[in-house]
Structure formats: structure tokens, C-alpha cells
Amino acid sequence: MKDTKARILKAALELFRERGYEAATMRAIAERAGVSLGNAYYYFGSKEHLIQAFYDRTHLEHVAAVGTKLDELKEFKARLLWVMRKKLETIEPYHRFAALLFRSAADPKSPLNPFSSESQPVRRESTELFARVVEGVRSIPKDLRVELPNLLWLYHMGIVLYWIHDQSEGRWRSWKMMEKSVDLVAKLVAVASFSVLGPARRAALAMVRELRDQEHEAPQPAR
Amino acid sequence: MKDTKARILKAALELFRERGYEAATMRAIAERAGVSLGNAYYYFGSKEHLIQAFYDRTHLEHVAAVGTKLDELKEFKARLLWVMRKKLETIEPYHRFAALLFRSAADPKSPLNPFSSESQPVRRESTELFARVVEGVRSIPKDLRVELPNLLWLYHMGIVLYWIHDQSEGRWRSWKMMEKSVDLVAKLVAVASFSVLGPARRAALAMVRELRDQEHEAPQPAR
DNA sequence: GTCAGTAGTTGAACGTGTTCAAAACCGCCG
DNA sequence: CGGCGGTTTTGAACACGTTCAACTACTGAC
Numbered sequence: 001m002k003d004t005k006a007r008i009l010k011a012a013l014e015l016f017r018e019r020g021y022e023a024a025t026m027r028a029i030a031e032r033a034g035v036s037l038g039n040a041y042y043y044f045g046s047k048e049h050l051i052q053a054f055y056d057r058t059h060l061e062h063v064a065a066v067g068t069k070l071d072e073l074k075e076f077k078a079r080l081l082w083v084m085r086k087k088l089e090t091i092e093p094y095h096r097f098a099a100l101l102f103r104s105a106a107d108p109k110s111p112l113n114p115f116s117s118e119s120q121p122v123r124r125e126s127t128e129l130f131a132r133v134v135e136g137v138r139s140i141p142k143d144l145r146v147e148l149p150n151l152l153w154l155y156h157m158g159i160v161l162y163w164i165h166d167q168s169e170g171r172w173r174s175w176k177m178m179e180k181s182v183d184l185v186a187k188l189v190a191v192a193s194f195s196v197l198g199p200a201r202r203a204a205l206a207m208v209r210e211l212r213d214q215e216h217e218a219p220q221p222a223r
Numbered sequence: 224m225k226d227t228k229a230r231i232l233k234a235a236l237e238l239f240r241e242r243g244y245e246a247a248t249m250r251a252i253a254e255r256a257g258v259s260l261g262n263a264y265y266y267f268g269s270k271e272h273l274i275q276a277f278y279d280r281t282h283l284e285h286v287a288a289v290g291t292k293l294d295e296l297k298e299f300k301a302r303l304l305w306v307m308r309k310k311l312e313t314i315e316p317y318h319r320f321a322a323l324l325f326r327s328a329a330d331p332k333s334p335l336n337p338f339s340s341e342s343q344p345v346r347r348e349s350t351e352l353f354a355r356v357v358e359g360v361r362s363i364p365k366d367l368r369v370e371l372p373n374l375l376w377l378y379h380m381g382i383v384l385y386w387i388h389d390q391s392e393g394r395w396r397s398w399k400m401m402e403k404s405v406d407l408v409a410k411l412v413a414v415a416s417f418s419v420l421g422p423a424r425r426a427a428l429a430m431v432r433e434l435r436d437q438e439h440e441a442p443q444p445a446r
Numbered sequence: 447g448t449c450a451g452t453a454g455t456t457g458a459a460c461g462t463g464t465t466c467a468a469a470a471c472c473g474c475c476g
Numbered sequence: 477c478g479g480c481g482g483t484t485t486t487g488a489a490c491a492c493g494t495t496c497a498a499c500t501a502c503t504g505a506c
Contacts, residue, residue, distance in 0.1 A: 027492080035455080039454075046494075079499085210400065210403075258485080260463095262486070269462090
């Protein structure tokens with residue numbers, strides 16, 4: 001059937017939300033989807049692939065939430081702030097199980113790992129969003145301009161990591177931390193743009209470039 | 224028996240090294256230790272607790288490897304470089320299974336998570352090592368001096384994360400990246416010490432302080 | 447209309463981490 | 477010796493993620 005896959009994914013996301021990752025067993029997911037256990041594996045090779053699907057979906061939601069409003073904002077700081085706000089809003093409902101997301105994200109062997117080949121498309125798209133943030137802003141020198149999207153993506157992962165560990169009411173800590181850090185990042189970009197610290201900046205950019213290049217050369221080890 | 228626990232840990236570390244984390248089953252570990260399956264669980268509440276033990280051990284090895292030579296080095300950069308070199312040397316034999324270490328390290332619910340209460344002692348000690356790096360160096364202003372160990376610890380985790388994903392021969396990429404980044408960190412510390420970028424530095428330090436404080440206030444959720 | 451081939455679906459079976467009630471062992475007091 | 481309280485040890489049992497050979501449904505060619 002055409003919608004079987006969709007039904008399974010829907011059931012999975014529901015159960016992830018309701019019970020968290022471990023408690024949402026494949027059997028329970030299959031049952032709620034009205035499908036046999038083996039069938040779930042026909043569409044999703046493993047439980048982690050379900051997370052990958054979740055990953056894709058929240059990314060789409062995020063992009064949609066950012067919308068065209070981004071184009072109206074002119075300053076770098078305002079643009080970054082907007083994107084980050086929408087990020088936190090988008091992922092909030094999934095806080096319970098997002099933890100596990102990061103767990104496997106850190107595992108080089110997981111398909112979920114942001115550096116793995118399987119998730120490269122999502123990551124590329126995700127980075128694209130930050131490229132948009134940078135785009136409309138003059139006053140950022142070219143060499144920085146090229147690498148900044150990657151750096152911002154990395155920064156945004158850091159915030160998400162903080163958010164995952166955040167147990168405060170309504171995640172207010174994460175919001176505060178996000179706003180402050182956006183401020184800081186904007187300041188740093190400004191400073192780097194004036195290039196007072198020439199050698200340091202060049203060295204930093206060279207390193208980032210290397211980090212980026214490695215992905216293409218070194219294949220992931222077999223599972 | 225007194226040494227049962229030690230035998231189990233020994234068997235576990237051997238199998239981790241030989242086969243990696245997943246292939247080293249609890250049954251295999253118990254068998255090699257000459258002990259029943261249940262007995263292994265009597266001493267180590269879960270498989271992750273075995274990793275925690277590994278964690279502790281490599282930290283001790285690292286401290287031992289750093290030794291007193293550190294005291295002879297006078298410049299910040301040389302001191303940091305020494306500590307980081309010894310780190311990479313210490314963990315090298317475990318590259319195969321270190322991946323999984325990080326996997327659970329990112330999970331807030333895992334005892335292995337560096338921010339969790341269970342591993343706080345190790346982390347504190349680990350940070351202490353970087354406190355030693357900072358100690359003997361004048362020319363670092365006081366406010367920075369207080370937070371720098373935490374920042375360096377974070378930086379060192381970043382390098383380890385890179386190392387985990389590194390599949391290059393003899394891990395030469397990690398070594399190169401480490402050396403370059405140590406250089407960069409040293410430059411940044413120098414710049415920050417001159418405090419050309421006053422407001423940015425103050426903002427950054429405030430954030431780091433906040434990040435540190437959160438750990439004590441927010442308890443980990445129940446498993 | 448038939449039949450082969452593909453796509454979809456099933457549930458039993460495997461090996462895993464983990465739990466737990468019961469057994470074995472130990473030191474010590476009477 | 478005898479038995480008692482505790483620590484240690486055992487292995488069967490459980491639920492889980494995952495695999496796979498078998499089965500069904502469907503589609504298109506002749």
C-alpha cells in the first residue's frame with residue numbers, strides 16, 4: 001500500500017512523543033500502525049532510520065517556519081536570531097526524545113551522524129539555511145562568507161545540545177542562552193570582519209576548511 | 224571474591240579492544256572472566272558502567288602520561304600541546320570502540336554523559352588537568368583564568384570528537400588538527416588577554432559561567 | 447485467462463542487554 | 477559442630493531490535 005510507510009512513520013512519531021525513544025518499541029509502533037513487525041522493517045531498515053525520518057521532517061518544518069520573513073530582515077544579528085528562534089520553536093514538542101537523537105548522532109557508525117554520508121543531504125540543506133542568513137548581509141568579507149554557514153550550523157548544533165540537556169521550565173534557559181550567544185556570535189563576526197586579528201582568523205578559517213574537506217575523502221567504516 | 228570485579232573489567236577492556244563495543248557481548252565478557260552472566264551485572268549495573276570504568280582508567284593513564292614534565296614547560300602553548308599530545312597517545316589503542324563511548328556520552332540519560340552527576344568526579348579531575356596547564360602561566364587575566372580550564376576541557380572534547388571520526392592512517396589528521404588548533408587557541412588566549420575585544424570577551428565569559436552553573440541546579444531526569 | 451515476476455506482508459526465530467529468585471558460599475556466634 | 481546473616485554467584489526468563497524464509501496481492505505480458 002502507498003500510505004503504509006506514512007502510517008508507520010506517523011505511529012512512530014506519536015509514540016516517540018508520548019513515551020520517549022526506548023519505550024516506543026518497534027512492536028508497539030507496528031501495532032499502532034496496524035501492521036506487522038516485519039513490515040515496519042520493510043520500510044525502515046532500523047529504528048534509527050525512523051529518527052532519520054524525524055530529522056528530515058523537523059528540518060522541513062523549520063524551513064517552513066522561517067519562511068519569507070527572513071528576507072525582510074536586514075541585519076546579520078536579526079536574521080540569525082530569527083532562524084534560531086524558529087529552530088527552538090520547531091523542536092520543542094520533541095524534547096523528550098530528542099536526547100536519543102543526539103545520542104546516535106554522535107556515533108560515527110550511525111546513519112544519523114550529521115557527518116555520515118546518509119545524512120549529508122539534510123545537513124547540506126540545513127547549512128543552506130544559514131547560507132541564507134549570511135547572504136543578504138554586506139560587510140562580511142569573502143573568505144569568512146564562504147565558511148560562515150558551516151560555522152553557524154556547528155554553532156546551532158551546540159545550542160541544540162544545550163537545549164537537550166535543559167530541564168528548565170519552558171526551556172527558558174535555552175532561550176536565554178540562545179539569545180545571548182546570538183549576540184556574541186554577531187559581535188564576533190563583526191570583529192572578524194574588521195580583521196583586527198588577521199593571522200588568527202586566517203588560521204581558523206584554514207582549519208574549518210580542513211574539517212569540511214575530510215568528510216568527502218574519508219568514507220565511513222563498514223557497520 | 225575481591226578480584227572478580229577486576230577480572231570482569233579486564234576481560235571487558237580486552238574484548239572492547241579486540242572486537243569493538245557491540246561485538247563484545249556481556250556473555251562473552253562474563254565467559255572470558257570465568258564468571259556467570261548475572262555476576263557481571265552484580266558488579267557493573269549495565270554495559271555502560273563498564274565504559275564509565277574505562278573512562279576513569281584512561282583518564283588516570285593520561286594524568287600519569289602527562290606526569291611532571293608539564294611543570295618544566297613555561298609557555299602556555301607548550302603546556303597545552305604537551306597535555307593534548309599525551310591525550311591522543313593515551314586513547315589511541317581504544318579508537319575502535321571509543322566511538323560508542325561518545326555515542327552514549329551525548330545521551331543526557333547515560334551515566335557516561337560528561338554533564339551527568341555520575342561522571343562529575345572524572346570531569347572535575349579532567350578539568351583540573353587543564354587548570355594545571357593554565358596555572359603556571361602569567362599574562363592571563365584573572366577572569367579568563369577562572370573559566371579557561373572549562374573552555375580548554377570543552378576544546379579537548381572537540382578534538383576527541385574529531386579523532387573519533389578520523390579514519391586516516393595513524394590518525395595523522397587528528398594530530399595535525401590538534402597541533403594547528405592548539406596554535407590557534409594559544410593565539411586567541413593571547414588576544415583575549417590583551418582584551419582588545421572587551422565587550423565580546425565579557426559576554427563570552429558570562430555565558431560560560433552560566434553553562435557551568437546549570438549543572439548544579441538542574442538534576443538529571445530519572446532513567 | 448493464465449502465469450510469472452515483483453512488491454508487500456507476515457510471524458517465528460535469533461542473539462542481545464537486563465532482571466531476579468534462588469542457590470552457594472562465607473565468617474561468625476552459640 | 478550447627479545454624480544464622482550477609483555477600484556473592486548462578487542461570488533461567490523477559491522484552492527488545494533485527495533477520496528471514498515463506499506467503500499473499502498485484503501488475504503486466506502473452
